[in-house]
Amino acid sequence: MSDSPIKTRREGGILEVTLDRPKANAIDLHTSRIMGKTFMAFRDDPELRVAILRAEGEKFFCPGWDLKAAATGDAVDGDYGIGGFGGLQELGNLNKPVIAAVNGICCGGGLELALSCDLILATDSATFALPEIRSGTVADAASIKLPKRIPYHVAMDLLLTGRWFDAEEALRWGLLKEITSQADLLPKAWALARLLESGPPLVYAAIKEVVREAEDMKFQDALNRISKRQFATVDRLYGSQDQLEGARAFAEKRDPVWRGC
Numbered sequence: 001m002s003d004s005p006i007k008t009r010r011e012g013g014i015l016e017v018t019l020d021r022p023k024a025n026a027i028d029l030h031t032s033r034i035m036g037k038t039f040m041a042f043r044d045d046p047e048l049r050v051a052i053l054r055a056e057g058e059k060f061f062c063p064g065w066d067l068k069a070a071a072t073g074d075a076v077d078g079d080y081g082i083g084g085f086g087g088l089q090e091l092g093n094l095n096k097p098v099i100a101a102v103n104g105i106c107c108g109g110g111l112e113l114a115l116s117c118d119l120i121l122a123t124d125s126a127t128f129a130l131p132e133i134r135s136g137t138v139a140d141a142a143s144i145k146l147p148k149r150i151p152y153h154v155a156m157d158l159l160l161t162g163r164w165f166d167a168e169e170a171l172r173w174g175l176l177k178e179i180t181s182q183a184d185l186l187p188k189a190w191a192l193a194r195l196l197e198s199g200p201p202l203v204y205a206a207i208k209e210v211v212r213e214a215e216d217m218k219f220q221d222a223l224n225r226i227s228k229r230q231f232a233t234v235d236r237l238y239g240s241q242d243q244l245e246g247a248r249a250f251a252e253k254r255d256p257v258w259r260g261c
Helices: 029-044 069-070 111-114 133-134 140-149 152-161 167-172 180-198 201-216 219-227 232-237 241-252
Strands: 004-010 012-021 052-057 060-062 098-102 105-107 119-123 128-129 178-180
Touching: 004 029, 012 029, 012 180, 029 111, 052 180, 060 133, 098 180, 105 111, 105 232, 111 140, 119 152, 119 167, 119 180, 119 201, 140 152, 140 219, 167 178, 178 180, 201 232, 201 241
Parallel strands: 012 052, 052 098, 060 105, 098 119, 105 128, 119 178
Antiparallel strands: 004 012
């Protein structure tokens, strides 16, 4: 049996990535580098369309950085590998949907990792926090990502106080897609992944690139770039076999068969 802290399961176009580092699923440099290679491989595999990120056990999703590893020599500013901390936060051109299935404690870098996913499902017992401020450090990625996901004043409250909040509050502010029981978490994550797997991958890629690239643009500038087909994924979509298939399927009143080309 492999002793790797990262386990993967592949079914069709879906890749399940499991963080399995007892006792708390904290991430050290070695684990982060493996996660980076895993998600890069997912990004670059044309047969894979959707990823699920989960963690082993019911108590911890991920508390973030492994302080025990830091105490024995892992540098906080060390080499996290491809994609930065956890392999997702800085992974470029990831134009495929990623679902986080959160159970238990999700705090610090663990919450930042979840925020790097497109959709977050969580158990009713999940708890969240950005406690970095209490140790005199900054939740840097969360300071960028969180105010873009939830109302500014709520994000600032969580960043400035470091307080804990539960799944109900996370859902209320729009951080979560859905709350589930522990037993339903993985089945619902897989059901969502299968729904996305059945969708048009070229459209997903275009959505993710436009959302990412348009973030710092003026509204009209972003529209102009789309109309001029200056987004690579949008240009690829228009005139593709999938776009033609979508039109044919609509006209013929049948489900489309997407090929990603």
